[in-house]
Amino acid sequence: MELAIIGIIVVVVVVFIALTIKIVPQQRVGVVERLGKFNRLLTPGLNILIPVIDQVRVYHDLRIQQANVPPQTVITKDNVQVQIDTIIFYQVVGPEEATYGISDYVYGVRNISTATMRQIIGKLELDETLSGREKISSDIRLALDEATEKWGVRIERVEVIDIKPPLDIQEAMDKQMKAERSKRAIVLEAEAAKQDMILRAEGDKQSKILKAEGDKEARIRQAEGLGQAQELEALGQAKAIEAVAQAEKMRIALIASAGLDERVLAYQSFEALTEISKGPANKVFLPTSAVETLGSLGAIAEVFKASKDGK
Numbered sequence: 001m002e003l004a005i006i007g008i009i010v011v012v013v014v015v016f017i018a019l020t021i022k023i024v025p026q027q028r029v030g031v032v033e034r035l036g037k038f039n040r041l042l043t044p045g046l047n048i049l050i051p052v053i054d055q056v057r058v059y060h061d062l063r064i065q066q067a068n069v070p071p072q073t074v075i076t077k078d079n080v081q082v083q084i085d086t087i088i089f090y091q092v093v094g095p096e097e098a099t100y101g102i103s104d105y106v107y108g109v110r111n112i113s114t115a116t117m118r119q120i121i122g123k124l125e126l127d128e129t130l131s132g133r134e135k136i137s138s139d140i141r142l143a144l145d146e147a148t149e150k151w152g153v154r155i156e157r158v159e160v161i162d163i164k165p166p167l168d169i170q171e172a173m174d175k176q177m178k179a180e181r182s183k184r185a186i187v188l189e190a191e192a193a194k195q196d197m198i199l200r201a202e203g204d205k206q207s208k209i210l211k212a213e214g215d216k217e218a219r220i221r222q223a224e225g226l227g228q229a230q231e232l233e234a235l236g237q238a239k240a241i242e243a244v245a246q247a248e249k250m251r252i253a254l255i256a257s258a259g260l261d262e263r264v265l266a267y268q269s270f271e272a273l274t275e276i277s278k279g280p281a282n283k284v285f286l287p288t289s290a291v292e293t294l295g296s297l298g299a300i301a302e303v304f305k306a307s308k309d310g311k
Contacts, residue, residue: 088159096152
């Protein structure tokens with residue numbers, strides 16, 4: 001009997017502690033009601049409640065969550081049925097509003113996104129729908145923001161996952177896409193051939209220009225080399241003439257310093273004429289200067305005579 005009473009007391013104590021102490025994990029929050037009326041929020045960590053009087057109505061996850069919207073069949077402006085899959089990312093930022101503002105905010109978000117999607121797609125044609133995913137997502141998010149603000153829910157992002165047109169439309173689009181790709185390939189091949197011809201012509205032009213410039217440079221350098229050679233040759237001849245003149249000048253100066261006068265030179269000329277007359281020729285033609293020299297033989301004889309007298 002005593003053990004039963006002790007067991008009941010232990011159970012009561014455990015239940016009391018369980019109802020009194022509440023440990024809330026990080027990024028979660030609890031809504032506490034006291035006698036059925038909102039009292040406060042349970043924040044992460046240890047929290048104390050009054051058993052029976054205080055009750056936790058609901059816990060909210062404050063992390064960003066996602067809600068998949070079931071595929072919806074909508075009609076475009078040009079009466080084409082398309083199936084659209086979307087996904088919504090949201091976050092609870094007002095636990096009190098999320099608890100008392102709407103019974104199920106996830107269900108409300110899905111319904112609003114579906115209705116908004118039908119309105120948006122109904123204003124677009126098929127091509128605009130297929131190419132306007134970003135615009136559709138942005139419009140759905142704006143509509144959800146206006147509705148979920150008072151629910152304590154913030155829409156982080158809306159993504160249109162897939163847009164599926166009817167099968168016959170898909171086949172037509174595939175054929176159109178293949179035709180466009182074939183056309184693009186033909187255009188690219190033509191452009192490639194054009195670029196090839198242009199590049200070849202440019203290469204030939206550059207080659208001819210470079211060859212002409214090379215020939216011009218070669219001729220210029222050849223002319224410059226010839227001019228320099230002629231200049232050096234003339235300079236060498238001038239120096240040679242100057243050297244010969246200087247040597248002649250020195251020879252004359254040496255003759256003059258040795259005391260040789262015109263008479264000695266006349267005698268040497270006579271000796272030279274004598275050697276010439278010993279040649280095979282029968283006749284010797286004497287230049288006028290030689291005759292003048294022979295005319296001075298008398299002077300030569302006087303020279304030898306003067307020399308003998310000197311002995």
